[in-house]
Amino acid sequence: MNDTPLRIGSYELPSRLIVGTGKYPSHEVMQRAHEASGTSMVTVAIRRISLDDPSGKTLLDYLDRTKYTILPNTAGCRTAKEAVLTAQLARELLETDLIKLEVIGDAETLYPDTVETLAAARELVRDGFTVLPYIVDDPTACRQLEEIGCAAVMPLGAPIGSGLGICNPYSIAIIKERASIPVVVDAGVGTASDAAIAMELGVDAVLMNTGIAAAQDPVMMAHAMRLAVQGGRMAYLAGRMGKKLYASASSPMTDLIGSTK
Amino acid sequence: MVPARKSRRLDCEANVNATVNGERRTLPEGTTLHELLRALDLPPTGIAIAVNEQVVRRASFSSHTLADGDAVEIIRAVAGG
Numbered sequence: 001m002n003d004t005p006l007r008i009g010s011y012e013l014p015s016r017l018i019v020g021t022g023k024y025p026s027h028e029v030m031q032r033a034h035e036a037s038g039t040s041m042v043t044v045a046i047r048r049i050s051l052d053d054p055s056g057k058t059l060l061d062y063l064d065r066t067k068y069t070i071l072p073n074t075a076g077c078r079t080a081k082e083a084v085l086t087a088q089l090a091r092e093l094l095e096t097d098l099i100k101l102e103v104i105g106d107a108e109t110l111y112p113d114t115v116e117t118l119a120a121a122r123e124l125v126r127d128g129f130t131v132l133p134y135i136v137d138d139p140t141a142c143r144q145l146e147e148i149g150c151a152a153v154m155p156l157g158a159p160i161g162s163g164l165g166i167c168n169p170y171s172i173a174i175i176k177e178r179a180s181i182p183v184v185v186d187a188g189v190g191t192a193s194d195a196a197i198a199m200e201l202g203v204d205a206v207l208m209n210t211g212i213a214a215a216q217d218p219v220m221m222a223h224a225m226r227l228a229v230q231g232g233r234m235a236y237l238a239g240r241m242g243k244k245l246y247a248s249a250s251s252p253m254t255d256l257i258g259s260t261k
Numbered sequence: 262m263v264p265a266r267k268s269r270r271l272d273c274e275a276n277v278n279a280t281v282n283g284e285r286r287t288l289p290e291g292t293t294l295h296e297l298l299r300a301l302d303l304p305p306t307g308i309a310i311a312v313n314e315q316v317v318r319r320a321s322f323s324s325h326t327l328a329d330g331d332a333v334e335i336i337r338a339v340a341g342g
Contacts, residue, residue: 020342045341048282051301058307059338075341088316089336093309209342
């Protein structure tokens with residue numbers, strides 16, 4: 001396939017599918033799903049360590065950092081201040097300048113808080129981070145994040161973990177048309193067709209977690225998502241046919257058997 | 262809890278009260294982050310620490326001493342999306 005690799009900041013990603021590490025039935029299933037997805041970037045969250053049970057393997061023992069670029073997130077943060085500290089701790093822990101900025105404004109919808117996200121993005125860019133903000137599918141917010149200096153914008157397709165698909169394809173298309181940084185659809189993808197639809201809109205990548213992890217067979221779904229992202233990307237690059245209201249026959253309408261001359 | 266090695270000398274030493282991941286801890290004065298990790302049975306890798314909302318670099322764990330009222334956050338990477 002004749003395509004340029006995805007570049008986010010100084011990072012080059014061979015795969016346009018970014019996947020999470022949450023909600024898998026086991027670390028082993030997660031590892032196999034990552035493999036099947038063909039991904040080159042995986043997300044992790046940052047939390048307090050348990051002081052009661054500090055021993056044992058950590059998530060990082062199950063992630064091959066020679067294969068996957070780690071994208072830490074600020075999930076669970078509700079203010080810019082919390083998100084900035086979480087990002088700085090993630091940078092110290094993982095020795096990366098990458099951060100998936102997520103500042104949540106509502107506990108039930110998990111919709112981002114745009115005001116706090118913009119404030120955190122400003123501070124993190126100033127601090128030298130490569131910032132990938134999760135944001136509403138709002139072209140204005142996305143433009144502002146680009147102006148701040150974010151490396152990509154990641155509008156939601158639908159609420160996190162909802163699996164509702166790309167609820168507003170028109171706003172995603174507008175965001176992509178106007179952005180000059182990569183657009184990653186983050187959240188909402190429930191099945192392969194959702195991923196294909198996102199990619200057919202022309203976005204640069206898709207980030208998903210629950211869509212794979214909560215499938216009956218996460219490893220097979222990971223493979224399906226890989227194919228869907230590739231298929232959607234190729235369809236976008238190929239350029240789809242125009243839509244028409246009436247039929248247009250694929251076979252010749254002349255020299256039909258039994259026709260009179 | 263207090264590192265056992267030092268707690269025996271409590272009588273002649275002042276203590277500091279700090280919170281570690283939201284839990285109150287009484288520690289001997291002069292406890293470093295490195296000593297705190299050892300007392301908590303935590304490895305110095307696979308974690309990161311902030312004291313009073315400022316990240317402390319790993320290289321400073323053995324020189325950074327805790328003061329009364331310090332709020333320590335010790336974090337790690339967990340599964341997430």
